[in-house]
Amino acid sequence: MNVASIIQFKNVTKRFGNNPPVLDNVSFTLERGKFYTLLGPSGCGKTTILRLIAGFTEPSEGEIWFNGQKINHLPANKRQVNTVFQDYALFPHLNVFENVAFGLRIKKVKKTEIEAKVKQALSFVNLDGYEYREIREMSGGQRQRVAIARAIVNKPEMILLDEPLSALDLKLRTEMQYELRELQRRLGITFVFVTHDQEEALAMSDEIFVINNGKIQQSGTPTDIYDEPINRFVADFIGESNIVEGKMVEDYLVEFVGKKFECDDKGFNANEPVEIVIRPEDLEITTPELGRLQVRVDSQLFRGVHYEICCYDKDDNEWLVHSTKKAKVGKEIGLSFDREAIHVMRLGETEEEFDRRLETYADKGDSAQWKVN
Amino acid sequence: MFDFKGFSMQWYRELFHDTRMLIIVLNTIIVALLSALFSTIFGMLGALAIYNAKKRQTKNMLLSLNNVLIVSPDVIIGASFLILFTIAGVKLGFYSVLLSHIAFSIPIVVLMVLPKLMEMSPSLIDAARDLGANSWDVLTKVIIPFISPGIFAGFFMALTYSLDDFSVTFFVTGNGFSTLSVEIYSLARRGISLNINALSALLFLVTLLLVVIYHFITLRNNKASGLGVQKR
Incomplete structure (x- = not known):
């Protein structure tokens, strides 16, 4: 002690x-x-x-x-x-x-x-x-x-x-x-x-x-x-989050909503099923051509500091976006995000395992640090 | 009886010369005060015991037992006490009357104190213990001050119940000891003296005074305990 x-x-x-x-x-x-x-x-x-x-x-x-x-x-x-x-x-x-x-x-x-x-x-x-x-x-x-x-x-x-x-x-x-x-x-x-x-x-x-x-x-x-929430509960309980299912193709490459994205996570088995968290404030609205995801705006709420925009992609996954820019309800828009915005969660991982995995990123330097805004 | 011819102090004068009657009044008051005092103490302890009962079942059982005495008719209570005292060999008189008055007042006090205890947020007790208070400190510095309006109300209720009780007293009183209600009853049956009327008038005034005092006490208490703690 x-x-x-x-x-x-x-x-x-x-x-x-x-x-x-x-x-x-x-x-x-x-x-x-x-x-x-x-x-x-x-x-x-x-x-x-x-x-x-x-x-x-x-x-x-x-x-x-x-x-x-x-x-x-x-x-x-x-x-x-x-x-x-x-x-x-x-x-x-x-x-x-x-x-x-x-x-x-x-x-x-x-x-x-x-x-x-x-x-x-x-x-x-x-x-x-x-x-x-x-x-x-x-x-x-x-x-x-x-x-x-x-x-x-x-x-x-x-x-x-x-x-x-x-x-x-x-x-x-x-x-x-x-x-x-x-x-x-x-x-x-x-x-x-x-x-x-x-x-x-x-x-x-x-x-x-x-x-x-x-x-x-x-x-x-x-x-x-x-x-870096450890599981779905924490991600959901702390702040707003978009959680979708995906799979880890290989180190630093994750697949979700039918597309492959580069990310900062590694140490998973090949094609291991995982859950992906992207915070709503990390999503940015662009045109459908420039966006990495194409979604349709379903509803929009004015929250004072930002607009809370609720969108659906073609697979009916819900995407929540916090943006200071207004969107038009019913319109197709594109969403872009950085590779740091993608957080991968292993299913059923304990806290010790999670911490150990995070430590293996340390050699990658600061890139494991996630962008907050 | 008599035709009303005008106001007179004659019967009051006669009343104050009737030492037997004055002793009875004194007895009544002593019995009332003592029984109210003891029943308040025991009733408060009883309420605390019910409040602290761990199991819900025990709590309900104790409360039901308490209520048995309230709902049962005075005549039954009086007769039961008479049988009990005769079997136990207690001489009928002052002590038998006092004991039975204490007994039927306790449930009333319990019923006046218990709601106050229930109203008290349990975190008050936790807070006191948290600040270093032992069980005795918790009782004397937190619980009793909080429930004091209930204790006062219980005391006054017990007092009035004892003052005007007739049926129980009638059963358990013995030779040479009588309370006012029993005495008035026997005088009224004879139906000669206007002493009773004079006495009743005085009693009415005294009771009125008590009610007024009680009113002011509760007024003050309500203000003092105007619920400083917000309920969850």
């Missing part, structure tokens, strides 16, 4: 009763001082991981290590971890000051010290002067800040955030994303953030864990996960 790691899950399984496990043999290590995000659809087990770290529930099998100490059965009130809850869980009978001071009062900290610490925590979340407000007088965003102040005032080693932004409106949510990220940098505390919002995860995290059906599908930096 190295010094940097703060929490480690070793083959953790959690099941309730005789139901299929909520978490299925999960292992991972979190390092100190980073911003982690657990991302997945509802019911995937991400909140269960959080509750296991916080100590609200115990694993059915496996071990959880915290700072080099096994904490499987350590109760929540003895752990150096604080949580920001989805519904904030502020105590309605206490005012803002007392809510933040709750943890310190339990620890019997001296009065003057409590006052100073609470004031400092509140100013950290930009709530100076709100000490004696009642919780019911605060707006959703302010309650959120109180909840964060209540967690950081205890100086925990780790802060867990359970979809804390989901109840806020879009504008406030974006603002809080910046603030949380900034707060994490200033405090240097490990943050574990649970969300089902992929944009939130991409924007804030040092590292993302994509979880589905109680298993970690892929972990990595936001760019890794966006550019």
